[in-house]
Amino acid sequence: MANSNYEYVKSFEVEDRLMPSTWIVVRIDGCHFHRFSEDHEFDKPNDERALNLMNSCAMAMLEEFPDIVFAYGVSDEYSFILKKTSQLYERRASKILSLTVSFFSSVYGFMWKEFFPNKKLKYPPYFDGRVVCYPSAKILQDYLAWRQVDCHINNQYNTCFWALVKSGKSKMEAHNLLKGTQTQEKNELLFQQFSINYNTLPAMFRKGSCVFKDKTSVQEVSLVLDPLTTGKGRRYCEVQRGW
Amino acid sequence: MANSNYEYVKSFEVEDRLMPSTWIVVRIDGCHFHRFSEDHEFDKPNDERALNLMNSCAMAMLEEFPDIVFAYGVSDEYSFILKKTSQLYERRASKILSLTVSFFSSVYGFMWKEFFPNKKLKYPPYFDGRVVCYPSAKILQDYLAWRQVDCHINNQYNTCFWALVKSGKSKMEAHNLLKGTQTQEKNELLFQQFSINYNTLPAMFRKGSCVFKDKTSVQEVSLVLDPLTTGKGRRYCEVQRGW
């Protein structure tokens, strides 16, 4: 009953090392979170508790995987940047992807009650993930800018949408009213109809959240991250977790 | 602030479709579970509650991902077989890997208290995963045989090891006594010193656990699975979960 007769099946495993000397980004994204947020009655358009839970998961990630130098999150999505020189799991994509997504998912459930003390988790939430490599700091910046512009566009739309819905419009009506509107028009709609000054809404809603490991790593990655994280949008969090 | 300037960063994402018409196997494996099992005082050599928790996670997997036709688990490891024709997420490896591992991890924490009602989860458990494709039923069988032989070898060793330790040997002494012994010798040691007939120990410990979706899918995959699952080792579980 020696195992050696069957070990040839290991030869079907594929080597999947990521290109050395490139920035590794793991992006994690909630699966079916539209439904999940409804089933758990998240505040609309933003649930501060849910965002802080995501931020806490991200902080736990930086503690568990020291090669992560920075994380950027928005809504039910978080991007984790591993340093260019990382040798985490010999840069094997499957290992990095599966372990980070698994850990994040597990922490989310584990910390749920801390952020939603009066709301029972109805079923297990889960996330998809992907790994992408970027060969230069400039392109990594553009990646982060891409996610942050997405945050802005979605948040501004959702802020208008839910203001309209809360004011009595149907979802369909709200959708139709917003179709084709530009940034400026949306801001005016918010201001004129709802007395909301978009630019004074919480930065975490408008700009997303950042997590750095510590002051030193901020210095190291400042070239990459400055454009994103200076100014009001910056949410600086030193990790101090410990279960 | 149009997003289109940055969208080029998506071109760095790699297409990772798995070869069509091959069996997709996702193998999930506990990370740092040696420590985790000690920190949570699992019974040794096998903790029935922990195994049943793993089995419950596997059953939830079959329900969530209908393309999984069969699962085989041993210790803190589970293999999930997707049917050859599966088009789950267009067979994209990252999607399949991240979602299955994330869901499994999340379910593990979610169902913990059902199996360990008196034991608090001290920190979030997590798992690694990998995806491997097999081009024929014969090789898939050999894959399953490989895992099952591994189960046998490890379990027999662990049964002897913990019997010796519980009888007063140190772990080092137990290890040294077992070094180089063959299957037959281990069985005799168990029988003569501890009156344990190895072959009468629970099949779940000796042979691992199987999960099928339903009787129909067993028929469909019988060609593949028969050698593994006929006879005493077979643990047949119809999924009937619902959160």
Place this chain on the structure above:
Amino acid sequence: MANSNYEYVKSFEVEDRLMPSTWIVVRIDGCHFHRFSEDHEFDKPNDERALNLMNSCAMAMLEEFPDIVFAYGVSDEYSFILKKTSQLYERRASKILSLTVSFFSSVYGFMWKEFFPNKKLKYPPYFDGRVVCYPSAKILQDYLAWRQVDCHINNQYNTCFWALVKSGKSKMEAHNLLKGTQTQEKNELLFQQFSINYNTLPAMFRKGSCVFKDKTSVQEVSLVLDPLTTGKGRRYCEVQRGW
């Protein structure tokens, strides 16, 4: 001046082993051969010398790379099938692809004068190539059928097209006359206007060419190849080359 300081650059090379136990197909295809065939005044619609040169290159391939069990060619394209168990260059895709395409290209120029004794090669012809793996004999058959149907469709069209052009039509007129015609109509056009019975044209034009290494390998692969190569279309060539 030790080389070891620079050897890290090898870590950027990517492992590209092809899945074990699958049929490896290398398809080679003439690059810019439309122009090449005009510049070298190939007969239209088929140049027997050019096809026989391709066949000779294929025969040389089977001799140079013994793992090739079968080859199928049409026009300026040739598919080479390596046996499922091949360990050629440890199944590294780049090695297999580059060496086979390079050898084929080199032989093409080397043997040119044998098939075109009175025509000087005006510039170096070259080919692209790709490697594809197929997990089953059934799918490999379908691959070959795909190429053979393509051969039929193209050859029938070209036979009509050049008959019309040689009869005085412009290329544009010929093209327009054929647009939307079905197989049966094309056969009737050939027969009624040009007294050509399509089915009596040389099998090599209508069905393509096959190369087997020897009678034994035909037996071995008969399951795969029978549907393609039985009957009139079969061109059986034992390799007897030697430079």
Place this chain on the structure above:
Amino acid sequence: MANSNYEYVKSFEVEDRLMPSTWIVVRIDGCHFHRFSEDHEFDKPNDERALNLMNSCAMAMLEEFPDIVFAYGVSDEYSFILKKTSQLYERRASKILSLTVSFFSSVYGFMWKEFFPNKKLKYPPYFDGRVVCYPSAKILQDYLAWRQVDCHINNQYNTCFWALVKSGKSKMEAHNLLKGTQTQEKNELLFQQFSINYNTLPAMFRKGSCVFKDKTSVQEVSLVLDPLTTGKGRRYCEVQRGW
């Protein structure tokens, strides 16, 4: 006989795009060239005609594939660097690899008689190839330095080896005399026993050959290539070919 029934076989082709914004290097290497150089009686340790044939092939490559900005060759090996922004064949690795290797091989045979007018090509030479991407100019420099140091080490060894053999030593004796010697010792051996000042041997033998497309592209890539190509080792060749 519609082809659409079989077209699913195309789904087995694998997408193999190279990472954007990285330098693409194609390295081509003679296959069985030890034997080939003996069968064609190349001068030892360096055959100027053979090197110039390789250089001519490289020049033809730069003309045929305009995205190649630079090439570096030594012995029967040549590296071609495509610019970072190249979109050649949508950066598909198989296309780039197969077409470049095929073209190079074809040119080698095509131009043979120009460099060896009195020596018939006995059989078709061929080459292997690989594609590697480098994310930064610095690492690309190190790649080129790696090849150039290799050139130096091999050439110095071969110069000593063949001097010894031509002086009457057997190949085994020559090999044993050189075993373990350092650079300085080899230079002294050459100078004292054979009155050869290694540093005055032709730069092409000691340093390899470079090909640039034109003066402009030299400017563009100067950051990358300067360390390699300044000084005596530089062989600057403007391409002026045309069949």
